[in-house]
Amino acid sequence: MPTIRDVAEKAGVGLGTVSRVLNDSPLVSESTRQRVLQAISDLNYMPSLTARRLSLGKTMTIAVIVPFFTRPSVTERMRGIENTLVTCDYDLTIYNVETVKRRDECMQHMIRRERADGVIIISLSPRDEDLPLLVNSEIPVVLVDANHDSLSGLSRVIVDDVAGGYTATRHLLELGHERIGFISDYLETPFNFTSSRERFQGYQQAINEQGIAFREDYFGQGPHGRQAAYKNAARIMALPDPPSAIFAASDTQAMGVLQAARDAGLSVPDDLSVIGYDDLEIAEYLGLTTIRQLLYLSGQRGAELLMDAIQDPPKEPQCEVLPTELVVRGTTAHLSGSQLLDQPTYNPNNQMANNLPG
Amino acid sequence: MPTIRDVAEKAGVGLGTVSRVLNDSPLVSESTRQRVLQAISDLNYMPSLTARRLSLGKTMTIAVIVPFFTRPSVTERMRGIENTLVTCDYDLTIYNVETVKRRDECMQHMIRRERADGVIIISLSPRDEDLPLLVNSEIPVVLVDANHDSLSGLSRVIVDDVAGGYTATRHLLELGHERIGFISDYLETPFNFTSSRERFQGYQQAINEQGIAFREDYFGQGPHGRQAAYKNAARIMALPDPPSAIFAASDTQAMGVLQAARDAGLSVPDDLSVIGYDDLEIAEYLGLTTIRQLLYLSGQRGAELLMDAIQDPPKEPQCEVLPTELVVRGTTAHLSGSQLLDQPTYNPNNQMANNLPG
DNA sequence: ATAATAACTGGAACCGTTTCCATTTTTAAC
DNA sequence: GTTAAAAATGGAAACGGTTCCAGTTATTAT
Numbered sequence: 001m002p003t004i005r006d007v008a009e010k011a012g013v014g015l016g017t018v019s020r021v022l023n024d025s026p027l028v029s030e031s032t033r034q035r036v037l038q039a040i041s042d043l044n045y046m047p048s049l050t051a052r053r054l055s056l057g058k059t060m061t062i063a064v065i066v067p068f069f070t071r072p073s074v075t076e077r078m079r080g081i082e083n084t085l086v087t088c089d090y091d092l093t094i095y096n097v098e099t100v101k102r103r104d105e106c107m108q109h110m111i112r113r114e115r116a117d118g119v120i121i122i123s124l125s126p127r128d129e130d131l132p133l134l135v136n137s138e139i140p141v142v143l144v145d146a147n148h149d150s151l152s153g154l155s156r157v158i159v160d161d162v163a164g165g166y167t168a169t170r171h172l173l174e175l176g177h178e179r180i181g182f183i184s185d186y187l188e189t190p191f192n193f194t195s196s197r198e199r200f201q202g203y204q205q206a207i208n209e210q211g212i213a214f215r216e217d218y219f220g221q222g223p224h225g226r227q228a229a230y231k232n233a234a235r236i237m238a239l240p241d242p243p244s245a246i247f248a249a250s251d252t253q254a255m256g257v258l259q260a261a262r263d264a265g266l267s268v269p270d271d272l273s274v275i276g277y278d279d280l281e282i283a284e285y286l287g288l289t290t291i292r293q294l295l296y297l298s299g300q301r302g303a304e305l306l307m308d309a310i311q312d313p314p315k316e317p318q319c320e321v322l323p324t325e326l327v328v329r330g331t332t333a334h335l336s337g338s339q340l341l342d343q344p345t346y347n348p349n350n351q352m353a354n355n356l357p358g
Numbered sequence: 359m360p361t362i363r364d365v366a367e368k369a370g371v372g373l374g375t376v377s378r379v380l381n382d383s384p385l386v387s388e389s390t391r392q393r394v395l396q397a398i399s400d401l402n403y404m405p406s407l408t409a410r411r412l413s414l415g416k417t418m419t420i421a422v423i424v425p426f427f428t429r430p431s432v433t434e435r436m437r438g439i440e441n442t443l444v445t446c447d448y449d450l451t452i453y454n455v456e457t458v459k460r461r462d463e464c465m466q467h468m469i470r471r472e473r474a475d476g477v478i479i480i481s482l483s484p485r486d487e488d489l490p491l492l493v494n495s496e497i498p499v500v501l502v503d504a505n506h507d508s509l510s511g512l513s514r515v516i517v518d519d520v521a522g523g524y525t526a527t528r529h530l531l532e533l534g535h536e537r538i539g540f541i542s543d544y545l546e547t548p549f550n551f552t553s554s555r556e557r558f559q560g561y562q563q564a565i566n567e568q569g570i571a572f573r574e575d576y577f578g579q580g581p582h583g584r585q586a587a588y589k590n591a592a593r594i595m596a597l598p599d600p601p602s603a604i605f606a607a608s609d610t611q612a613m614g615v616l617q618a619a620r621d622a623g624l625s626v627p628d629d630l631s632v633i634g635y636d637d638l639e640i641a642e643y644l645g646l647t648t649i650r651q652l653l654y655l656s657g658q659r660g661a662e663l664l665m666d667a668i669q670d671p672p673k674e675p676q677c678e679v680l681p682t683e684l685v686v687r688g689t690t691a692h693l694s695g696s697q698l699l700d701q702p703t704y705n706p707n708n709q710m711a712n713n714l715p716g
Numbered sequence: 717a718t719a720a721t722a723a724c725t726g727g728a729a730c731c732g733t734t735t736c737c738a739t740t741t742t743t744a745a746c
Numbered sequence: 747g748t749t750a751a752a753a754a755t756g757g758a759a760a761c762g763g764t765t766c767c768a769g770t771t772a773t774t775a776t
Contacts, residue, residue: 001496003732014756019734029742029754049473050411051732054761059408061451069440070433079428082454091473093419093451096440115407115449138359226643255643282640285584285613361762372726377764385724409762412731 002043011039022047061091062306063116065106067124067191068224069096072280073250073295077122077144080299088307090117097124100190104130111137118306120144122299125151125192140309144302147194155309155318157302161195164291164324165202168247168275171289171326173210176335177245177273180207181236183257184249185224196221196249199277203247218243229256237264237272244339245273245332251280254288258331269333279327287330294322360401369397380405419449420664421474423464425482425549426582427454430638431608431653435480435502438657446665448475455482458548462488469495476664478502480657483509483550498667502660505552513667513676515660519553522649522682523560526605526633529647529684531568534693535603535631538565539594541615542607543582554579554607557635561605576601587614595622595630602697603631603690609638612646616689627691637685645688652680 008015020028021036053059062085066074085092095110097103107130111119118140125146126134134141135153143156172180182203184196204214217239220232248254254276266272279292305318366373378386379394411417420443424432443450453468455461465488469477476498483504484492492499493511501514530538540561542554562572575597578590606612612634624630637650663676
């Protein structure tokens, strides 16, 4: 492998000059530049990235710490990051987190040292004990989709999941539903995901506002994924007075709910309304009513925030809130007569209840 | 940031000794080791990865070049790679390819220089002109899911997609179908994906063997994804003598076909049998009959092959062929009477044709 | 006690860049 | 034709590790 010295020798110049040519310095005469370029191409020389990194003290790399990076919502965010980074000539290295142990390793090691010039953490809220580490980190850190009061010291791109959860529930309420189930992953996990918790908060807020009490038995949490959602939905549907609508905290989980409804012989949306969250590509296919969040954009903005912070670190952490949007498709419908239970609901103003067929 | 010299000074030892402690060399007395470890922890020292890389001439990084890394089949392969690499303490950097230009950039630059100690290329077949570059590359290259005669000089993990396509088609034939459509992405793309082409080959082989001629109008290609498959399927279903079964070259495309069937008022599998390819997680949910390929394993084996090659380069390129498996679910069924056309098919031995209702 | 050997240890040299300072060359001004 | 200023150039030092060789200390055998 030829080095910069070989090039210098071949071109008959000093190695400082070669370096200047490589870095487009104006302090090189045109004739010398040509001579050097010729030598570079003759020798098929390419500068060593590693040496460059050591000398510059920059890694030209961004680290992304991401839980379960096969989840569609996660990959879509990552795509936003990747596409943004490419334009800046930064490399992207990925630390996939599937266990708590690994999460802690990543938080401790990736961030501390010059493995990267900046870090993006997706969906993982750091523990309180890790916070000082991140806040005082020598390299900028940007959080994407991790919301938490105590996180105010860190730049981040978030979605107002409380509002999203509220909107979803509001949509069901406006369709006349009063018995509304909620299915999500575990609200408290060692990974400290915040989104389900917030959506749940929005859900509670909306029903409370309507004077509807939260029913424990309409609530199901479990591991992320279709299967757990299926089980929870099946259990809830088997209640003597099952809900007429279910809000699933993600589209993936909504799919589990749809499957459970199908297997229970319920037709959606006639017997059961279902709303999801995320608006994954698949949601359109399923005709799933859902809350759209701007996944790609969240990655893009996160990367942009990070690049800005690398250029010159802001004194104040930046916080960007991305909007959500209700996307009405085919899995939600107005409460129908057949969905009403024999016993009147406690709400005396319920118009529909008076139209009971049976 | 403390350096190794600071540690040496603090511990009152030479810097060679510190390095030996860091690298678990046995040539350090226990007492010295303790003293150094104490100094390391006092100073909160962490060695610089970059310096280490320069000195060792290794990057401790693996590059993955991957087209459209949000596709579920791709992320699943990557997960296999990631999980394997973690155990070896290698970093993983990702080059996402969504344009031909970028593909060429990646092939030229990522591979040539010590950006990485090894490269895994997923699903992209290099052009003939790039081949010598890869074969003579100073770092090992492993191809995953890229099959091509001319690729014999490179180590790779492949799936026998011809066999997979054959099996899928065979399954439909055995159910009595004779009018079988085939829907895939473009067989020829600038990215030079090979899988659709091979599946198509298997399809042709199976129908030919059965004495069935290939019908151009039963064949639809287009951009990857649900939408294009939907359009092609809709066109094919609208033919005066539409197929009774469709083989989609991927589960994603099978979803487009299912959607088209639904919109055309056809019920699956009664009016139309559909088989996909990949066995994505979603396939189970949809009850889609499909060909399972071992996506995760392909990544894992690719990474393992690469790690082996880094340890000591094999003289012969390794080629590993992963099996496929037919997974029968609910979208394929025996040809039913109602699916037969009025005009008899050209096959005189067709028993079913004699039972035509109308 | 002494020599031979083994176990440790210190630090110079090296990896391949960039940067900065000193020096040389060119240009412009009078 | 001088001189001052500007432009171009060469190369040492630095980045922070690892490695290897030479030197020191400890151990063992006689």
